[in-house]
Amino acid sequence: MRTKPVLGILTWREGKRFSEPKYLRRLVLAGQRLGAETFLFSHQDVNSAEKKIRGFVPVKGGGWESRLFPWPDVVIDRYRKRVDTYLRLRHSGLFQFANSPFGKKWRVTEMLAKEERVKHWIPKTVVYAAGKVKAMLKHHKIVYVKPGNGTGGRSIVKIMAQGDHFLIRGRNRRLSQVETKLGSVESVEKWIRRWVREQRIGDGNFLVQQGLDLELVPDRVADVRLLIQKKGDGEWDVTGSGVRLGPAGSSISNLHGGGKPISFSAFMNKCFGEERALEIHQECQHLAHEVAVVLEQKFGRMMEFGLDVGVDVLGAVWLIEVNPKPGREIFSQMGDSQTYAEAIARPVSFALHLVSASGSEENSDPKQGRE
Ligand SMILES: Nc1ncnc2c1ncn2[C@@H]1O[C@H](COP(=O)(O)OP(=O)(O)OP(=O)(O)O)[C@@H](O)[C@H]1O
Ligand SMILES: [Mg+2]
Known part of the structure; x- marks a missing residue:
């Protein structure tokens, strides 16, 4: 009998170089804090014949150490490169994943544009x-x-x-x-x-x-980044949102392209007044829930989405893009450390929920499990 649940986080690595080391370090620590044996691994760390797995955990003061771990009960897929070795592992049926593989941008947009529940938000x-x-x-x-x-x-x-x-x-x-x-x-x-x-x-x-007219500030584009995640009870909830304001003369708002993060309510209150800003916020929340439900019906169980949402100069709300493996740095960059911490803890809480659900037969759904 195992004493602790075991969570694996699948990601890219080369030597001890990982993608997103800052986020993944915090994710492993959150897992440990919430009582799970938690580690990172990549495709080359899995010995399926002997059912052995090498995992990496952060060392105090920086760096990573590795050792053999028990086979994970649930795996969070955070691999962001579409390389063959990853895709083979992803479809191998070796693990129970918290999040299913997702479609390409065009297929997702095409599918959402046909769905009665969400099509009015799709450009x-x-x-x-x-x-x-x-x-x-x-x-x-x-x-x-x-x-x-x-x-x-x-x-x-x-x-x-x-x-x-x-x-x-x-x-x-x-x-x-x-x-x-x-x-x-x-x-x-x-x-x-x-x-x-x-x-x-x-x-x-x-x-x-x-194209949406997102010039809520003259000569700049602003859009909303919204994070919707499953909680420890398995239900969807919007963890937080923020506005990204692109630099002058830019066609995009992305933070990597010089965009600045701003609090949703501070920005929208100024543009539309408090009452209208609240309505816009509610519509964004509604959109996020509908989109999550529709996408999950199509792609199988999902864990979180980062939504790029456009609010045009008339206050109309649009879905620009869905990210199935979203960043959450907007919250730390806005100085909202509480939302940032929550955004990191939620995937772990949800994965633990899956471990306990698959432990009790009543709750386990064979369709939703291994893939
Ligand atoms: N149809 C559109 N109308 C107005 N602005 C748009 C539109 N499409 C994209 N943009 C602007 O460009 C930005 C980037 O577009 P998008 O999110 O589609 O691609 P990306 O950011 O390159 O992809 P990813 O989010 O996967 O990294 C948006 O956040 C938005 O500011
Ligand atoms: Mg984007």
Whole structure:
């Protein structure tokens, strides 16, 4: 009989170099504090034939130490690279995962756009092909073009119809700002064709999306990052939210692209007044719950989502993007250490909930378990 539940956190590592060391260090410590034997591991640490697993735990003062651990009861998947060795392990059926594999950006958007419960929050989106930008510009004064497999705001352009010309603003792969003014929709089509060719990642596609007017502050874009997570009782709850305000002249709000985090209510109260800001907040919460439920029905059990939500200048709420393995640094950067701590403890509490649920037969659901 084991005395303690065992939690594994699957991530990328090379030697003792891990992705997201700061967050994962805290996640392991949260697991230990909540009474679980907790460790990080990567695909190369699993010996499935002998059912042995090497795990890594933080050492006081910095660094990591490794040893053999008991087989984990539940694994949290935090692997963010789509490499074959990871994908094989992910689909091996060796572990009970807290979170299921998630779909590609375009498939997720396409699916949400068809769902009655959420479709009114999804901006019109099509896969890029010749003529699509021109067609989208017929109906929308702002259009975004972005890679279907991009991250961190890279290779995203915003096209704005302004009287007799078009202004294009974007970020290239290195997040440097790009700006140009063009006289006709044909020249925009041509410019974008070249952009897509040059910025393409592997064999990935690009999306053409209805652009939202997020200039709540002149010449800057602001959007909302919202974290919805499962709690220790297995129920969804919005842990927190914050506004990201992009730098002047930028097409994106991402923190890595120079965006600044601000408290939701402070920012929205100023833009819309307290009463309207409260309604917007409630709509964001409602959106988050609906989206989580719909996505879980489609992809299987999930644990958390980071939602990029646009609130346009009229106060309308839109879903820009869903991140299944979200960062939570916005809360520490806003100085909200309580929400940050909660955002780290919740995945552990939920994983522990799964351990106790699979221990009692009544509660175990064979459909939701191993994959
Ligand atoms: N349709 C849109 N209308 C207005 N602004 C948009 C739109 N699409 C993207 N943006 C802006 O660009 C930012 C980045 O876009 P998005 O979140 O889709 O990609 P990403 O951040 O590169 O991907 P990831 O979040 O997976 O790293 C958004 O946060 C928002 O500020
Ligand atoms: Mg994003």
